[in-house]
Amino acid sequence: MSEAPPSMAANPAGRSAPAPRRTSRPSSLWAFRGALSRRMQAAVGVGTSLLLLLAWEAAARAGLVNSTFLPSPVAVLNAMLLMVQKQNLLWHAGVSTLRVWTAFALAAAMAVPVGILMSSYRVVGAALEPIIDFIRYLPVPALVPLSIIWFGVGESTKLYLLWLGTFFQLVLLVADDMRRVPQEYVEIAYTLGARTPQVLRDVAFRAMLPGLVDNLRITLGWCWTYLIIAEIVAADSGIGFVIWTARRYMKTPEVMAGVVVIGIIGLVTDQLLRAAHRRAFRYL
Amino acid sequence: MTEPYLAFDGVTKRFGALDVVGQPFDLTVARNEFIVFLGPSGCGKTTLMRMVGGLDTPTGGDIRLEGVPVGGPDHRRGMVFQSYSSFPWLTVAENVLFGMRYRTDLTEQQKRARRDHYLDLVGLYEFSDAYPNKVSGGMRQRVAIARTLAAGSEVLLMDEPFGALDAQRREKLQVELRGIQRRDTKTVVFVTHDVEEAVFLADRVIVFSKRPARLVADIDVTAQLGAERPLELRDSPEFFRLRNAVLKLLREAAGDDE
Numbered sequence: 001m002s003e004a005p006p007s008m009a010a011n012p013a014g015r016s017a018p019a020p021r022r023t024s025r026p027s028s029l030w031a032f033r034g035a036l037s038r039r040m041q042a043a044v045g046v047g048t049s050l051l052l053l054l055a056w057e058a059a060a061r062a063g064l065v066n067s068t069f070l071p072s073p074v075a076v077l078n079a080m081l082l083m084v085q086k087q088n089l090l091w092h093a094g095v096s097t098l099r100v101w102t103a104f105a106l107a108a109a110m111a112v113p114v115g116i117l118m119s120s121y122r123v124v125g126a127a128l129e130p131i132i133d134f135i136r137y138l139p140v141p142a143l144v145p146l147s148i149i150w151f152g153v154g155e156s157t158k159l160y161l162l163w164l165g166t167f168f169q170l171v172l173l174v175a176d177d178m179r180r181v182p183q184e185y186v187e188i189a190y191t192l193g194a195r196t197p198q199v200l201r202d203v204a205f206r207a208m209l210p211g212l213v214d215n216l217r218i219t220l221g222w223c224w225t226y227l228i229i230a231e232i233v234a235a236d237s238g239i240g241f242v243i244w245t246a247r248r249y250m251k252t253p254e255v256m257a258g259v260v261v262i263g264i265i266g267l268v269t270d271q272l273l274r275a276a277h278r279r280a281f282r283y284l
Numbered sequence: 285m286t287e288p289y290l291a292f293d294g295v296t297k298r299f300g301a302l303d304v305v306g307q308p309f310d311l312t313v314a315r316n317e318f319i320v321f322l323g324p325s326g327c328g329k330t331t332l333m334r335m336v337g338g339l340d341t342p343t344g345g346d347i348r349l350e351g352v353p354v355g356g357p358d359h360r361r362g363m364v365f366q367s368y369s370s371f372p373w374l375t376v377a378e379n380v381l382f383g384m385r386y387r388t389d390l391t392e393q394q395k396r397a398r399r400d401h402y403l404d405l406v407g408l409y410e411f412s413d414a415y416p417n418k419v420s421g422g423m424r425q426r427v428a429i430a431r432t433l434a435a436g437s438e439v440l441l442m443d444e445p446f447g448a449l450d451a452q453r454r455e456k457l458q459v460e461l462r463g464i465q466r467r468d469t470k471t472v473v474f475v476t477h478d479v480e481e482a483v484f485l486a487d488r489v490i491v492f493s494k495r496p497a498r499l500v501a502d503i504d505v506t507a508q509l510g511a512e513r514p515l516e517l518r519d520s521p522e523f524f525r526l527r528n529a530v531l532k533l534l535r536e537a538a539g540d541d542e
């Protein structure tokens with residue numbers, strides 16, 4: 001976009017009397033639903049987190065809390081470094097990440113077409129919706145015994161549990177994204193001579209894409225929740241396994257280090273996907 | 285007897301129990317005529333227009349284009365909607381090019397040439413690379429018009445395309461649209477609520493009753509005001525008189541409860 005479009009919406013009378021510049025007042029941070037620059041947002045986010053860490057560290061040092069229950073951030077960090085050296089923490093993190101992504105990719109590859117079909121053809125939606133809604137409300141942990149009976153305690157059980165936790169949620173989200181595509185877009189394409197597969201591919205799918213990517217990002221996060229359950233139940237590797245083992249010996253710093261690693265992976269992935277979203281959908 | 289260009293022949297339409305077009309509706313439209321549908325809200329104007337586009341099918345009777353009953357939608361009859369009229373993920377130029385995406389009879393080079401021609405015609409050439417959300421509402425409607433023209437539509441079906449625009453931009457686009465229609469010799473079916481817009485644009489204004497829609501009046505505007513429609517026409521006493529007459533008809537058509 002080289003040319004700047006004219007500011008047609010600008011009020012013609014506004015030139016002589018500039019609008020009050022709210023942003024320059026210090027109180028504008030607290031303007032109801034006011035704007036906040038990207039830089040400021042990052043600063044506030046990092047600042048708050050640091051503040052919390054400091055308070056936590058101070059509380060631990062002052063002996064306000066029993067260190068078996070709440071070890072200080074420094075202790076957690078030390079434990080983490082030690083675990084990286086002695087317990088292959090990074091490898092475990094890699095194993096968990098791989099499991100999440102494999103199961104997630106499987107779930108997405110199936111949920112996207114099914115969800116699209118459900119909204120494109122009412123009959124598919126009518127047929128599948130009750131079943132999906134039923135399974136969606138089953139808590140994944142309740143299905144652990146059944147999946148162990150079916151798949152044993154190997155890798156497939158974990159993948160199955162993760163898939164179970166994401167597929168059914170994702171299907172309905174995808175179906176919703178598709179339903180929300182304005183009918184006008186579809187009809188424009190038809191009046192330009194498109195056939196149904198072309199309308200689906202060139203217009204409907206393209207129109208739902210930003211919402212779809214957003215929903216994929218959100219469900220990926222849920223996948224991590226189920227991962228820990230799967231790894232606690234039946235695993236000899238992965239972060240969940242590490243956390244559960246440390247718990248057995250009451251090594252609270254190690255338990256927390258494991259939790260923090262998951263948090264960091266989640267944070268980084270989410271930020272990367274958000275950035276990719278912004279880049280891919282600049283037109284929004 | 286020659287076949288009329290576009291013909292509504294005994295068309296009726298009901299949605300379930302709802303009679304939208306009750307009495308069989310007959311109308312013939314000549315090639316290159318600018319027809320405006322005017323009527324109370326909910327009377328069935330959009331429905332009638334969508335049937336011309338092949339997006340709805342009549343319950344009874346049929347609609348024929350050059351003697352051939354209209355089936356499903358195709359590129360000869362193009363739609364311009366009031367909202368969501370262009371694709372937000374494509375630039376202005378890409379939107380216009382999209383109009384020819386499914387035309388296999390044109391080479392890529394021809395498509396690009398047509399794209400540029402119609403971008404120029406609607407005055408959007410310099411905004412080629414802008415995304416729709418970065419241009420004004422009026423420009424977005426012009427994108428849709430250019431896309432429809434580039435697609436090769438002979439009949440333009442426009443459902444309150446300027447409904448969301450402010451008065452000034454509306455007037456400007458009306459003058460432009462009328463010019464394009466005359467230069468490019470298109471047949472237009474245009475739906476609006478706005479009497480002034482109807483009289484300014486139309487060769488013929490068709491006034492409908494409230495639902496179930498019935499033809500109340502068929503006013504030959506060109507016979508009274510001529511085919512040229514400069515902006516100044518709006519200030520002339522003839523325009524005013526006609527506008528008031530149509531307004532009166534519309535009031536009667538809408539009934540007392542409106």
Ligand SMILES: Nc1ncnc2c1ncn2[C@@H]1O[C@H](COP(=O)(O)OP(=O)(O)OP(=O)(O)O)[C@@H](O)[C@H]1O
Pocket residue numbers: 299302304323324325326327328329330331332477495
């Ligand atoms: N697909 C549909 N199913 C059921 N009823 C419909 C459908 N489409 C339109 N209707 C009904 O048909 C009637 C006529 O609708 P239509 O949109 O044609 O009116 P209109 O004259 O264009 O109104 P407006 O001026 O408000 O746009 C309305 O009562 C509307 O609710």
Ligand SMILES: [Mg+2]
Pocket residue numbers: 329330331443475
């Ligand atoms: Mg309408």
